[in-house]
Amino acid sequence: MNNVPKIILASKSPRRQDLLRLMDMEFEVMLKDVDESYPDGLTPQEVAVYIARKKAEAFDGTLNGEVVLTADTIVCVDGLILGKPETPDHAVEMLQTLSGKVHQVITGVCLLYKGRYNNFFDVSEVFFRKLSDQEIKSYVAEYEPLDKAGSYGIQERIGLIGIERINGSYTNVVGLPTEKLYAQLINLNK
Incomplete structure (x- = not known):
């Protein structure tokens, strides 16, 4: 895309990489280990942006004109923040918690460019139908939910059969609010 500097995507998420490719963005994946803990008392939106x-x-002072793109997606239901599950059993528990409820998917995004941090977030409401224990256990056994906030991918079977509707951005639920990201990227130099 013209007028946008090369992007350093600091994420191993194949879904975020796919979204950037679909946006025709030039990017390189570069990872650094970062402690993803956060202080108590933050709202879910603040947690996503903080992380x-x-x-x-972690990239400040190491760039040569690129823009660093980082993101963190969390799922929030009944005031409880769900990150990535630690085990398959934990994934089953998370999906049982989401089953039959409305939850929020919140993605915090940070763009670091020329020493400036541009932080923003997006929130989507996701309406899950009641899932059977068999549907949940089968999904966890056949897919890889351990790298996904809330233990599911909207583009995978559990999302395709379980989500009744979404209020907000679909790509935010995938892991990157592309609509807001695009608007921020084209205004980087303004």
């Missing part, structure tokens, strides 16, 4: 910014800070 995204923390990821970007």
Whole structure:
């Protein structure tokens, strides 16, 4: 895309990489280990942005004109923040918690460019139908939910059969609010 500097995507998420490719963005994946803990008392939106910014800070002072793109996606249901599950059993528990409920998917994004941090977030509401234990256990056994906030991918079977509707951005639920990202990227030099 013209007028946008090369992007350093600080994420191993294949879904985020796919979204950037679909946007015709030139990018390179570069990873740094970052502690994803956060202080108590933050709202879910603040948590997502806090972690995204923390990821970007690991790159401060190491760039040559590129823009660093970091993101963190969390799922929130009934005031409880669900990150990535630690085990398959934990994934089953998370999906049982989401089953039959409305939850929020929040993605915090940070763009680091020329020493400036641009933080933003997006929130989508996801309506899950009641899932059977068999549907949940089968999904966890056949897919790889351990790298996904809330233990599911919207583009995978559980998302395709379980989600009744979404209020908000589909790509945000995938892991990157492309609509907001595009608007921020084209205004980087303004």
